Amino acid sequence: MTPEIFIKRQCKADTVERTSLIQSLWSGYGEVVRYSLTGQESPSSVIAKHCTFPMDVNHPRGWHSDHAHLRKVRSYKVEQNWYRQWASRCNLSARVAQCYGDLYDEKTGHRLTLLEDLDAAGYADRYNAHNIEYLISCINWLAAFHAGFIHPTPSSDWPQGLWRKGTYWHLDTRQEEWSVMAEGELKSAASELAKCLDNARFKTIVHGDAKVANFCFSPLDNQVAAVDFQYVGGGVGIQDLAYLLGSALSESELTENIDYLLEHYFSELGRELMAQGESQAFAQEVVEEWQYLFPIAWADFHRFIMGWSPTHPKNTPFSQQLTDQALRQLRRS
Template sequence: MLEAFMSPEIFIKRSLAADSVVRADIIQSLWSGYGEIVRYQVAAQSLSGSSVILKTIRLDQVMAHPRGWQSERSHQRKLTSYRVEAHWYANWSDQVKRLARIPICYAVHQTDDLIYILLEDMDEAGFPRRYGHLEWEACLPILDWLANFHSRFIGVKSTPDNGLWPRGTYWHLATRPDEWQAMVDGELKDSASRIDEILSQARFQTLLHGDAKVANFCFSELGDQVAAVDFQYIGRGVGVQDVAYFLGSCLDEASLTEHLSYLLEYYYAELARCLVAQGESADLASEVCVEWRSLFDIAWADFHRFILGWSPTHAKNTAFSQMVTARALALLRSS
């Protein structure tokens, strides 16, 4: 039984029965000062490599939100997100690692004020590349990953009782009333509840990564394989919510305009293939794809609603995003 507090080095040494543990380098600090992600050099017979990653979350040391949204609501959302991530790695991640690559979780430790998540070093595992933007062809491995991940969890029940978010993504309406209130009055603001309802009541639900931006994927040297990290907002939803957010995170407007249709059809085809490979019928796979195809613009508009409330001058508020959102609103008016 581990005591309530211990240093990172002691936690790693005990978790891996390591002979030595040395802090190497900080990979990044966490948003709003909640902690840090650090690489440690480790000598341990239980470890195939020589380094690990420790995500340390200090729930008692929080600085101001970078965009001025610090509040008790946002703080509680963050606390929940880190506990969800710890629960995902400790209790769910083994269900997907053979289908969609994620870091091996070696150990998790939680107290009221501290969380340690000890993970495989994806650089050492053969995924050393990170990107902020992609050419359209480079999106295909991530769409493969998403299709495999979403197919694995079709029909899953996601509730606080099983430790995940009842609704995946960090921007869904129930967690963002302040950002909704800050929106300029208009059709999108008026339609926010209906958009949210359409997504939450879709027939086919799965687990969403919830923050599937390109920065949360690690690429192999050749770029043909990927692994995903950062599962703070994993929960129930419609697969195209992850897809819309991912494509918007890495492609410029010209690439989206020219290649979006192909990329979506690629995802749907891979999703159908994965569902059938996992034992679902071809008819069900087709029905999932038909429904999710019809919801892509709605999913895009849902994130655009968040952006317009959270930071309307953000670079993601593009003409392309406005166009897709307008399509979604037209669809609502006609239904």
């Protein structure tokens, strides 16, 4: 079925026209596209995320042993599961796009996901540097999202259909990067850091790729909606927070603002938990555990950078100091 025919059916449209390419996907295997629609009952536009990976067998090196490829393929499936089974459970203050349906073609492996056009819904702006209001909106979004999915006793198959451990950098899926790390304390403590996060008492669902580029903003009221749920899964909220802050702020901005931004996240998290009926004592326990885990989550991402690309601009003295703090915490525990 062509995307046009599928859109026509799912959105009850009279006409469907491809209007703009928003972005090509990884290695050119797909695209994010806007379609314009006409019809009494249809929205006036939709966004299609279309993944067109070549089938596994056709790859000369053999895709089955290519972890990066397999991770990507799985990530598009997880994103469809997210929109099918989880997205509608999001807290009102953690806005995501409505999904109009999805397709999976077993023969070609192609996937198509139809999403509400967030630009048309008022979220037409994207992040530009130094917009602290927008960054605060992202932090509020994370707090609402994490509070909404808080889970003190997750079973081993939770969250169903998503990554058991969210984020694209978690150690189990990054063994190649780990093995080429320079020897040292961070490398030898890598699994201990990951275990600390995994063994947290309070788990939630993390977005898993919550950089500012994956948020759409409404310039009128600084409201925000998130996209790109390929690495959504179980975790602790501060994993998203650490990655978000690193994606938005320079080293000096981080040094200057980190205490304030952390405080803001934790007060929003506590407020959201209580707003959904949790006790103050419960909220306090979550906040205290995740405050302790913040340096650990930071170090866990830093571990990925030090294996994947140690000369990356994200390898900063700020990042190294926070990582050292995490390693000291581990030694004491």
